[in-house]
Amino acid sequence: MTQQEDQQEELAERRAAVAELGAAVRALTDAAVVSEVDDATLRSVAAAVAELVPSLTAARRERHERPATDPPGSGHRWYNPVIGAGNPMAPPVHVELVDGRAVGTCVLGLAYEGPRGYVHGGISALLLDQILGHAHGASGRPGMTISLSLRYRGPVPLNTPLRITGWLGESDPGRPSDADDHGDDRQPSHAIGTISTADEPDSVLVEARGKFIVPNRKQVQRIFGGEDFAR
Numbered sequence: 001m002t003q004q005e006d007q008q009e010e011l012a013e014r015r016a017a018v019a020e021l022g023a024a025v026r027a028l029t030d031a032a033v034v035s036e037v038d039d040a041t042l043r044s045v046a047a048a049v050a051e052l053v054p055s056l057t058a059a060r061r062e063r064h065e066r067p068a069t070d071p072p073g074s075g076h077r078w079y080n081p082v083i084g085a086g087n088p089m090a091p092p093v094h095v096e097l098v099d100g101r102a103v104g105t106c107v108l109g110l111a112y113e114g115p116r117g118y119v120h121g122g123i124s125a126l127l128l129d130q131i132l133g134h135a136h137g138a139s140g141r142p143g144m145t146i147s148l149s150l151r152y153r154g155p156v157p158l159n160t161p162l163r164i165t166g167w168l169g170e171s172d173p174g175r176p177s178d179a180d181d182h183g184d185d186r187q188p189s190h191a192i193g194t195i196s197t198a199d200e201p202d203s204v205l206v207e208a209r210g211k212f213i214v215p216n217r218k219q220v221q222r223i224f225g226g227e228d229f230a231r
């Protein structure tokens with residue numbers, strides 16, 4: 001086996017272990033928010049969970065440090081709060097590109113509840129920000145959201161397969177390019193997205209419109225210390 005194959009195998013093993021822990025803690029969260037067991041049981045589970053924390057934090061990363069799952073250039077985000085299999089707060093949403101659109105699927109449990117039985121509006125915004133960003137990134141220009149507006153047309157049901165779709169709209173017409181001052185592409189892109197149930201994809205429950213920019217070199221330096229932020 002070559003050194004590169006060795007590294008690939010190690011990476012796959014790491015990602016599998018990270019996903020396993022993510023799924024286990026996600027299941028714990030799901031159980032915690034639906035549980036109606038007695039107080040003594042809640043307290044004993046809380047104590048058992050607290051005992052587990054030091055074994056995870058024995059080796060930890062700090063802000064700006066890459067996790068082992070996301071080596072430079074991989075473009076992976078295993079702890080992303082929407083798609084990251086390693087992040088227990090992520091549903092996680094599974095995203096595919098279909099005819100140039102980013103299409104995400106997931107089921108949201110009671111941990112994401114806003115109005116009783118339905119998804120919290122902030123969670124819908126989180127999912128749509130991600131899917132719009134994915135559509136923007138898939139066009140070859142990974143960027144940052146500079147604005148996001150939502151229209152909630154109908155409540156999004158919990159425990160129901162959902163479909164989240166994002167695509168690019170027209171760019172800002174007539175915006176002057178100030179590439180000379182800032183050194184990069186300065187036309188914000190518009191992206192549009194929707195949430196519906198998988199069973200009724202044409203019935204839009206939430207609609208989003210966002211604007212994205214590709215940070216120029218100075219901005220990347222200022223915000224991320226110069227590292228290629230998207231990879």
Ligand SMILES: CCCCCCCCCCCCCCCC(=O)SCCNC(=O)CCNC(=O)[C@H](O)C(C)(C)COP(=O)(O)OP(=O)(O)OC[C@H]1O[C@@H](n2cnc3c(N)ncnc32)[C@H](O)[C@@H]1OP(=O)(O)O
Nearest residue numbers: 129130133134137138144145185186187188213214215216
């Ligand atoms: C198979 C393929 C798979 C692909 C797979 C990809 C997957 C990839 C998925 C990722 C999905 C993540 C999706 C989550 C995306 C987030 O959540 S991003 C996090 C949320 N956004 C932020 O944190 C941005 C915060 N904002 C900022 O840091 C600053 O406002 C900015 C954007 C750096 C600009 O600040 P600044 O340099 O001081 O510029 P400023 O003087 O304020 O700007 C003046 C004007 O120029 C505009 N402008 C500034 N910089 C730029 C620029 N670089 N370009 C254009 N216009 C600009 C400004 O918007 C502003 O416009 P107006 O408001 O006047 O219309």
